[in-house]
Amino acid sequence: MAARVLTVAQDGTGDFCTVQEAIDVVALGNTCRTVIRVSPGVYKQPLYVPKTKNFITLAGLSPEDTVLTWHNTASKIDHHQASRLIGTGTFGCGSTIVEGEDFIAENITFENSAPEQGSGQAVAxxxxxxRCAFYNCRFLGWQDTLYLHYGKQYLRDCYIEGSVDFIFGNSTALLEHCHIHCKSAGFITAQSRKSxxxxxxxxxxxxxxxxxxxTSYTYLGRPWGPFGRVVYAYTYMDACIKQAGWNNWGKTENERTACFYEYRCFGPGSCPLKRVTWARELIDEEAEQFLVHTFIDPDPGNPWLAQRMAIRIPFCA
Incomplete structure (x- = not known):
């Protein structure tokens, strides 16, 4: 089935002037890939992709020129949707909230523009x-920038910045060839696996x-859930990473259950011999499961990620 294509342009030359208007016309229970081409511009509006509005693609020309931004924080949410739909606190404060499956974004910036001082949690x-995929996207914020809450996600060639717990949640996610930028002291990840x-x-x-x-001001992560699991493989780490590498979130019992691993990383922030004793370097056999797409796409009979990668190029040409 051919994809349906919608266009968004703030100057009125597209089908819609806002991204949310385009999302709103997609039917609940959607089964057809719907591509929303977003013309360059800064779109200041909270966005919500509801459950069952599946198979939506947001495609821009470049992430620097196509910015989706809003300023919600966990303590102050201004959203066109009722809190009963989007939630409250950190869960409901995302500038963009995606609950429709099989979502794709390419060449888009997702930003939470709340300032660092006094904002606290502010999800982009x-x-x-x-089964969501992001290609060449940017995620901008300070605390709690990228909330990979649930499901399986693939991110490639993306830029993610923040300070405290700025990649967090309990999804199964593979981030490949991504640039992670630590803006100030804090923690890159807060993964919340519970068992x-x-x-x-x-x-x-x-x-x-x-x-x-x-130098030495940021941790690679801390366990939001007691069994938090994070792997860095073949990754360059500059001097901003603390030599200890990992933090137990003030709970020594987390040291018995958290699964924090590194494999063949390099750079001045890679210090295997100086890491906390409860995190470790993987051996080759242990690392294999984390180095392939089957980590997030385990069913060879229905490979969702290969399908996403096959369809993305024509939609963004």
């Missing part, structure tokens, strides 16, 4: 949906971690 995007039976976790594969020029 919350993803509570399965050893859950298959969730974050894998950073062939990524780059940079900071603002300081």
């Amino acid at each position: 995007i919350r993803v509570t949906a399965d 050893s039976q859950e298959l969730t976790g974050y894998v950073f594969l062939r990524c780059v971690i940079t900071g603002n020029g300081g």
Whole structure:
């Protein structure tokens, strides 16, 4: 079935003037890929992709020129949707909230423009949906920038910045060839796996971690849930990463259950011999499961990620 294409332009030359208007016309229970082409501009509006509005693609020309931004914080939410739909607190404060499955974004910036001082949690995007993919996108904020809450997600060639817990949640996510930028002291990840039976976790594969020029001021992560699982593999770490690497969130009991791993990372922030004793370097056999797309796409009979990668190029040409 051919994709349906909608266009958004603030100057009135598209089908719609706002991105939310385009999302609103997609039917609940949608089964047809709907591509929303977003013309360059800064779109200041909270966005919500509801449950069952599946198979939506947001496509821009470049992330620098196509910015979706809003300023909600956990303590102050201004949204066109009722709180009973989007939630409250950190859960409901995303500038963009995606709950429709099989979502794709390419060449888009997702931003929470709330200032660092006094804002606290301020999510740029919350993803509570399965089989979602982001290509060449930017995620901008300070605390809690990227909320990968639930489902399976793939991010490639993306830029993510923040300070405290700025990649967090309990999804199963693979971030490949991404640039992670630490704006100030804090923690990159806060993964919230709650039991050893859950298959969730974050894998950073062939990524780059940079900071603002300081030395040893940021942790690779801390466990929001007691079994939090994060893997950095073949990743460059600059000097902003603390030598200890990982933080137990003030709970020594987390040290017995958190699964924090590194594999063949490099750079001045990669210090395997100086890491906390309860995190470790993987051996080759242990690392294999985290180095392939099957970590987020385990069903060879229905490979969702291969399908996403096959359809993305024509839609953004």
